[in-house]
Amino acid sequence: MKWKTLAVAVMLAALPFAAGAVEPDEILDDPALEARAREISKDLRCVVCQNQDIDSSNAGVARDLRLLVRERLVAGDTDAEVIEYVRARYGDYVLLKPPFKPETYALWLAPALLVLFGVGTVIVVLRSSRKRQVAERLSEEDERLVAEILAAEKEGRS
Incomplete structure (x- = not known):
């Protein structure tokens, strides 16, 4: 050992x-x-x-x-x-x-550009997701209509 x-x-x-x-x-x-x-x-x-x-x-x-x-x-x-x-x-x-000169700009700037691209993509996806959520909400009139339909269904079962 x-x-x-x-x-x-x-x-x-x-x-x-x-x-x-x-x-x-x-x-x-x-x-x-x-x-x-x-x-x-x-x-x-x-x-x-x-x-x-x-x-x-x-x-x-x-x-x-x-x-x-x-x-x-x-x-x-x-x-x-x-x-x-x-x-x-x-x-x-x-x-x-x-x-840092014109021939090597890509080496120096590519990482920062990739990060900016990634952050931009995340922002666009989050904003479009938020817009979809807002669009999926019912208006007051639609909510009233759904409530009436559900009430009528409930009365029909009783």
Whole structure:
């Protein structure tokens, strides 16, 4: 029974490390450069996995991008130069936060437009539902007529 508890404890302790896909042979010897590489990697999208940064993706292209980032850092590039180098080769799509410009307006505005469309649809449906409920109410004259019919029915049964 103790070994099961130990196995669960080991698995839980290893859980935080499971998300990172950086392999030991990719890690730079210089801790400062490695920290910069990790920060840059968090801003770059895996072009295969889409909404996953290259630091946590196991895809081959993500590994290639991680190695490219580290290669550029070792060559002496600044963080901005590394990001621009990758963006120039893969386009704005490789950035997890693409710039706000005409080519990326759809990426930035689509979520808000979809929410507005959804809210508008709900409002229209609720208003039409309310109008139907109002239209289904009987006028005073109709209510009087129904009351007379029901009274006549009651008298006919008695």
